[in-house]
Amino acid sequence: MNHADETKMKQFLLKYHNPDITRKDVFLVLNLYRSLHWKIELFVFNDGSRKDLINLQGTIPVRFKGNTYHIPICIWIMDTHPNNAPMCYVTPTPEMNIKVSSYVDHNGKIYLPYLHEWVPHKSDLESLIQVMIIIFGDHPPVFAKPKADPVMPHQLVNSIPYPKQSVMPMPHVLAQSGYPQPPQPIVSNVFVSADVQYPNYSYSNSISNYPMPGYSGPYPSYSSSTSTPTSSGSTGTITEEHIRASLLSAIGDKLRRKLREQHSQLLAELETLRRTQQELSNGSLRLSEIFNKYHKEKSELKRNVEILQEKEIKLEKEVLKLANNRSIDVDEAVTPVAPLYKQMLNAFVEEAATEDAIYYLAEGLRGAIIDLEAFLKQVRQLSRRQFMLRALMSLCQQRARCVH
Missing domain, CATH: 1.10.287 (Helix Hairpins)
Structure with missing residues (x-):
């Protein structure tokens, strides 16, 4: 950070309740995470009020399944920092989708125990980001949008015959992106000929676990050292029926994974809604208590006003007596x-x-x-x-x- 930016931040932080502590906390995080930078922007609260606040934008490194991904986040620092916890959001790029969970809702807002149990003058931004890295390493908040839909398997079966000429096996390479990939079927080999390409899907579970009509032997395997596919059948060839059964099993497995993923996502959204409902219920109870207290105080004030009016009437009578100079026994x-x-x-x-x-x-x-x-x-x-x-x-x- 150059001297001009540092001076600008110091001047703006004079509006905060604890400018020195906030500046020290922000500088420490910016020095540790170079991919983060600070901005002064307008924040709109739930009640419609607006206020200019400092926020930290950028990415944080997260380890997921042996790879490092850069998760985009935004941390809004309240003007009461460090007495109140900051507001944290996941800010996905156009190539990403938010993965709703108990830690991130569909708007990207982050819910962490560290934020819920924020301790004034003890909790800090550095520890908050470290907690995010740990939590997001187990539950990634974003995933890559799926690529363009591939050609449907039934179209391949109906329009493209299985190649008869010699072929060369070629390993399939998954494209790496800067964030976790959504669940996809694992492609083991892609066979390339002079005219067509045909994918052969394999799964963690053996394909023999799935029924294939008209075929009782194991699923055919391909050796990388040969140029011609072999099968366990006596004819030495793979029929279209075998391929069709394999592809149907692959589609069914993929649909089941998609359904499980959508089910988990809906459960997470339901949990978020339940938490919101609980907060609203607690707020309703607090409002009811405030209204009851208000009505009680209003009744007491009304009674005190009546007493004062009675005393005022008595005082006016005594003043009239003194004004008439009546003798007092x-x-x-x-x-x-x-x-x-x-x-x-x-x-x-x-x-x-x-x-x-x-x-x-x-x-x-x-x-x-x-x-x-x-x-x-x-x-x-x-x-x-x-x-x-x-x-x-x-x-x-x-x-x-x-x-x-």
């Missing part, structure tokens, strides 16, 4: 709710009045209004009364605590 202003509290209130008021009386007697003595003997006599009486009132208030408080 002191005895009616404070009304205890129980006799015990009324007794406590009266004792408190009388004790406060007694304390005031003692204060004013002291002021009279200081001003020489009363003599010392009268002052001492009155203070003695008032102090005794004050003590009794305080004892009464203490007893009332104890009784009130016991009641509650």
Whole structure:
């Protein structure tokens, strides 16, 4: 990566929540996998929202049955990276088809346990790609589109006679492509003559396992060291009936493989739909809980509004009373709710009045209004009364605590 690209990425990553960690993670992957390159493109989420995000595009090397294939992928890095897992897709070329499985759906979206169990600030892109390489090595996400359909076997039997002249056996070579081939019949030898070519199919299971009408011997084999085919029959030739039975068996075997492949693909799609249904069901439950909580809060708010309206009406009435300057009876202003509290209130008021009386007697003595003997006599009486009132208030408080 040149300096200009690095500067551009740093500037764009300032919009991310963790720009330094994201840049370090991306640079590490780009240095390890040279076939990947980064782009800034618009990503459209399921809810219709759009956002410019960095994505990594290119291919990753995958080992499958002893060969290395380059699988095209695209990794969208969220702006909350590494708190949230990236969105990963398989991006097949026009020569490829997506192979639906429990790891890849028909849209190419990748589902991996590593993505599902993504751990913030512990999971990274390098480990994610390594998991992809391992999983895709066992379950390739793409396969090559089939070539043009070959000539049907019944057309060969009806229109092309078996060659009578000497022929030369020639091994068939499967064309190698950059991705795994779909299941195909294995062609063992192609016999070439001056006029025609006729394929002879062989399979992993012996052809003798399939019934051939009018022929009870083993399937004829061809030696690469001879130029003329031989058979186990007494005539030394292979009839069209033998060839027809062989081709019918080949077609049946190929159809069975195709059906098994389509059955596996449909099962994988069904599993994807089931997973989607489960996610939708969980989402429906969450929405129901949110709606129930919303209705409950709405009811509580409505009740609180009614209480506030009642209090507001009472306050307005009191304001009107004050505005009319109506006199307030002191005895009616404070009304205890129980006799015990009324007794406590009266004792408190009388004790406060007694304390005031003692204060004013002291002021009279200081001003020489009363003599010392009268002052001492009155203070003695008032102090005794004050003590009794305080004892009464203490007893009332104890009784009130016991009641509650």
